[in-house]
Amino acid sequence: xxxxxxxxxxxxxxxxxxxxxxxxxxxxxxxxxxxxxxxxxxxxxxxxxxxxxxxxxxxxxxxxxxxxxxxxxxxxxxxxxxxxxxxxxxxxxxxxxxxxxxxxxxxxxxxxxxxxxxxxxxxxxxxxxxxxxxxxxxxxxxxxxxxxxxxxxxxxxxxxxxxxxxxxxxxxxxxxxxxxxxxx
Amino acid sequence: xxxxxxxxxxxxxxxxxxxxxxxxxxxxxxxxxxxxxxxxxxxxxxxxxxxxxxxxxxxxxxxxxxxxxxxxxxxxxxxxxxxxxxxxxxxxxxxxxxxxxxxxxxxxxxxxxxxxxxxxxxxxxxxxxxxxxxxxxxxxxxxxxxxxxxxxxxxxxxxxxxxxxxxxxxxxxxxxxxxxxxxxxxxxxxxxxxxxxxxxxxxxxxxxxxxxxxxxxxxxxxxxxxxxxxxxxxxxxxxxxxxxxxxxxxxxxxxxxxxxxxxxxxxxxxxxxxxxxxxxxxxxxxxxxxxxxxxxxxxxxxxxxxxxxxxxxxxxxxxxxxxxxxxxxxxxxxxxxxxxxxxxxxxxxxxxxxxxxxxxxxxxxxxxxxxxxxxxxxxxxxxxxxxxxxxxxxxxxxxxxxxxxxxxxxxxxxxxxxxxxxxxxxxxxxxxxxxxxxxxxxxxxxxxxxxxxxxxxxxxxxxxxxxxxxxxxxxxxxxxxxxxxxxxxxxxxxxxxxxxxxxxxxxxxxxxxxxxxxxxxxxxxxxxxxxxxxxxxxxxxxxxxxxxxxxxxxxxxxxxxxxxxxxxxxxxxxxxxx
Amino acid sequence: xxxxxxxxxxxxxxxxxxxxxxxxxxxxxxxxxxxxxxxxxxxxxxxxxxxxxxxxx
Numbered sequence: 052x053x054x055x056x057x058x059x060x061x062x063x064x065x066x067x068x069x070x071x072x073x074x075x076x077x078x079x080x081x082x083x084x085x086x087x088x089x090x091x092x093x094x095x096x097x098x099x100x101x102x103x104x105x106x107x108x109x110x111x112x113x114x115x116x117x118x119x120x121x122x123x124x125x126x127x128x129x130x131x132x133x134x135x136x137x138x139x140x141x142x143x144x145x146x147x148x149x150x151x152x153x154x155x156x157x158x159x160x161x162x163x164x165x166x167x168x169x170x171x172x173x174x175x176x177x178x179x180x181x182x183x184x185x186x187x188x189x190x191x192x193x194x195x196x197x198x199x200x201x202x203x204x205x206x207x208x209x210x211x212x213x214x215x216x217x218x219x220x221x222x223x224x225x226x227x228x229x230x231x232x233x234x235x
Numbered sequence: 236x237x238x239x240x241x242x243x244x245x246x247x248x249x250x251x252x253x254x255x256x257x258x259x260x261x262x263x264x265x266x267x268x269x270x271x272x273x274x275x276x277x278x279x280x281x282x283x284x285x286x287x288x289x290x291x292x293x294x295x296x297x298x299x300x301x302x303x304x305x306x307x308x309x310x311x312x313x314x315x316x317x318x319x320x321x322x323x324x325x326x327x328x329x330x331x332x333x334x335x336x337x338x339x340x341x342x343x344x345x346x347x348x349x350x351x352x353x354x355x356x357x358x359x360x361x362x363x364x365x366x367x368x369x370x371x372x373x374x375x376x377x378x379x380x381x382x383x384x385x386x387x388x389x390x391x392x393x394x395x396x397x398x399x400x401x402x403x404x405x406x407x408x409x410x411x412x413x414x415x416x417x418x419x420x421x422x423x424x425x426x427x428x429x430x431x432x433x434x435x436x437x438x439x440x441x442x443x444x445x446x447x448x449x450x451x452x453x454x455x456x457x458x459x460x461x462x463x464x465x466x467x468x469x470x471x472x473x474x475x476x477x478x479x480x481x482x483x484x485x486x487x488x489x490x491x492x493x494x495x496x497x498x499x500x501x502x503x504x505x506x507x508x509x510x511x512x513x514x515x516x517x518x519x520x521x522x523x524x525x526x527x528x529x530x531x532x533x534x535x536x537x538x539x540x541x542x543x544x545x546x547x548x549x550x551x552x553x554x555x556x557x558x559x560x561x562x563x564x565x566x567x568x569x570x571x572x573x574x575x576x577x578x579x580x581x582x583x584x585x586x587x588x589x590x591x592x593x594x595x596x597x598x599x600x601x602x603x604x605x606x607x608x609x610x611x612x613x614x615x616x617x618x619x620x621x622x623x624x625x626x627x628x629x630x631x632x633x634x635x636x637x638x639x640x641x642x643x644x645x646x647x648x649x650x651x652x653x654x655x656x657x658x659x660x661x662x663x664x665x666x667x668x669x670x671x672x673x674x675x676x677x678x679x680x681x682x683x684x685x686x687x688x689x690x691x692x693x694x695x696x697x698x699x700x701x702x703x704x705x706x707x708x709x710x711x712x713x714x715x716x717x718x719x720x721x722x723x724x725x726x727x728x729x730x731x732x733x734x735x736x737x738x739x740x741x742x743x744x745x746x747x748x749x750x751x752x753x754x755x756x757x758x759x760x761x762x763x764x765x766x767x768x769x770x771x772x773x774x775x776x777x778x779x780x781x782x783x784x785x786x787x788x789x790x791x792x793x794x795x796x797x798x799x800x801x802x803x804x805x806x807x808x809x810x811x812x813x
Numbered sequence: 814x815x816x817x818x819x820x821x822x823x824x825x826x827x828x829x830x831x832x833x834x835x836x837x838x839x840x841x842x843x844x845x846x847x848x849x850x851x852x853x854x855x856x857x858x859x860x861x862x863x864x865x866x867x868x869x870x
Binding site for chain 1: 259305306309339374375376378380382383420421422423424425426427465466469492493495496497500501502503504505506507508528529530531532533535536540544547548549551552555556559560563564611615616617619620621622623624625689690691693694695696697698699701703704705706707708709710711781785788792795796799803806807809810811812813
């Protein structure tokens with residue numbers, strides 16, 4: 052029994068049953084498949100997290116986001132006072148996380164790649180793009196540049212999914228995706 | 236030095252008082268027994284507190300009920316994590332370490348006084364952190380990611396608790412040394428003790444990591460350190476936070492083997508294979524701390540892939556081995572007892588009316604299917620993008636920590652109460668029901684949270700209707716349904732949990748005394764044809780025929796492969812990103 | 814460390830215990846491995862990468 056010492060003095064040399072060996076080999080191979088699947092996806096897959104990251108002073112990131120919003124602002128989001136910003140396709144887009152909003156609202160064209168810069172000016176936040184359920188962690192002082200290509204037009208929500216204080220559940224943002232040449 | 240050591244050894248040997256367990260024939264050191272009792276009782280107390288907080292969390296996240304205010308919700312959620320994830324489980328693990336060393340090896344326990352020092356530190360630390368949270372200024376969640384700041388005594392309490400637990404680990408190791416020197420056993424330590432050793436080793440790494448990060452964080456909270464790097468904090472914190480769950484895995488696998496041995500007389504199919512599986516845990520299980528850093532900026536894909544895969548899934552291999560050898564050893568034992576008809580007679584006629592066995596088997600199945608598979612998928616570098624920080628994550632770990640660890644610990648309690656507290660279980664009929672209530676409730680919690688998570692519902696979130704948000708977002712109506720079902724499951728699980736606390740406390744206080752006449756009967760119903768002496772060798776290559784286990788493992792493996800690739804398909808539909 | 818249990822019959826010479834069994838019977842060696850492996854692969858490698866994050870342009 053498992054609560055008594057092994058019955059034989061040398062248990063290491065006992066033969067292992069064939070069925071058990073088969074299972075161990077199958078499980079080992081499955082592990083290798085899962086391991087190489089991640090590497091395969093880096094080579095052939097379309098969805099890999101960017102490793103383009105740099106340390107940045109949060110104040111500098113905030114200033115760049117402000118400049119970006121001023122330059123490409125096309126309208127305000129309803130009566131909220133939040134600007135809707137439409138960066139040129141293929142260009143840089145900024146989104147800033149702070150307690151408790153994602154700023155500004157972006158308008159992107161479907162099928163065009165954008166270099167999205169995200170960072171936080173205070174705490175850690177979680178960038179969760181819904182309903183497609185894309186989730187990326189955001190740190191203060193680290194600028195993360197991710198190239199994304201929206202595939203479908205529509206209104207997307209950005210929710211914070213890293214707890215960031217008592218107003219955490221109010222922290223939201225928005226991204227519009229429009230057909231090329233439309234919107235504005 | 237050496238003379239002093241010998242002298243105190245001698246005194247220790249003289250001072251130790253033993254009784255002989257009437258059910259197992261093991262010699263029980265009374266000092267160890269008192270420590271086991273104290274730690275087990277503390278564990279159950281914190282389970283009762285933390286479980287109540289958990290119910291409040293689930294009822295708040297049920298949109299139709301939405302019980303607590305936002306401030307209270309975040310406070311209670313922080314306390315829930317601390318009390319059950321840390322205090323309940325580590326206190327119980329201390330009891331398991333003392334049991335698996337001193338009792339199973341029939342040895343005296345090393346330095347019992349230090350055991351009490353450790354226990355006192357853990358109690359004081361646990362209370363201090365609870366007080367900090369309940370005062371309301373430390374709603375920083377269990378993870379307390381900097382620069383979110385809690386009160387200094389929040390961190391100090393955790394540090395004291397960790398030091399206490401570390402003392403317990405060293406007492407376990409010391410007891411192994413004493414048992415070997417005083418030759419209380421022959422050959423190698425039993426498999427259950429080896430599993431406990433695995434847990435202890437992982438615990439040492441866990442606690443050391445905790446100290447490395449919590450001590451500077453404490454100094455930061457009182458103002459001695461200006462700044463703590465957020466990513467470094469997270470990296471080292473998870474070496475504690477995730478590894479502490481790996482202590483649980485090792486401990487509850489050891490408990491599975493223990494319960495299988497006591498209730499159906501199972502013995503390991505192969506010492507070599509089972510111990511090698513634990514060895515894979517010792518080597519690689521702790522690397523999985525990287526599961527929490529897969530969508531972080533600033534760490535390379537190489538680091539992520541090597542760590543998140545536990546070095547090519549070698550620790551998962553360990554779990555998949557246990558997943559076969561535990562049910563396999565039960566099947567072999569049952570077949571020895573005469574349950575040989577068909578593929579599944581051994582399982583149908585297993586002692587399902589014994590809460591220890593029922594809880595253990597449910598724990599095994601649910602941990603494998605709900606916790607294990609989802610854990611590997613969450614821990615796949617790219618797949619994590621569609622799950623990170625959604626409710627899928629707590630869904631997953633409620634399967635591992637609640638249906639896996641907690642249910643296994645509850646199950647073993649039905650043996651610990653008669654064996655260590657020497658009391659019979661009161662209300663045996665309710666006790667029979669308890670693992671099912673709790674197990675299915677917790678499985679529901681896990682499934683419905685994972686369901687909500689795949690719809691993108693965020694974890695640790697007070698209001699999924701976004702009523703106060705400037706730019707509200709609407710989840711699909713299915714999300715609310717999932718959260719409602721989660722609430723109902725939580726009520727079911729809480730009923731099972733409350734029953735567990737009542738039965739345990741009631742039995743300790745009012746249960747009938749256990750003596751030679753009723754010792755074995757007190758362990759609950761056992762399979763009828765068990766002939767203990769007839770458990771001859773069946774662990775060798777010639778005697779392996781376990782068709783039921785092959786079928787179970789086959790179903791598990793098919794589910795695993797299908798669900799794994801389904802998630803890759805979901806990922807491929809996401810916006811291209813690089 | 815690896816102390817041999819007493820032989821049951823003095824006639825049969827004791828076979829040497831295999832290396833892997835001696836490893837598995839040595840808790841302190843296992844403790845060493847279990848602490849060093851994750852410290853190097855997870856913590857040290859990870860902290861090295863964090864310190865090498867470049868400044869943003």
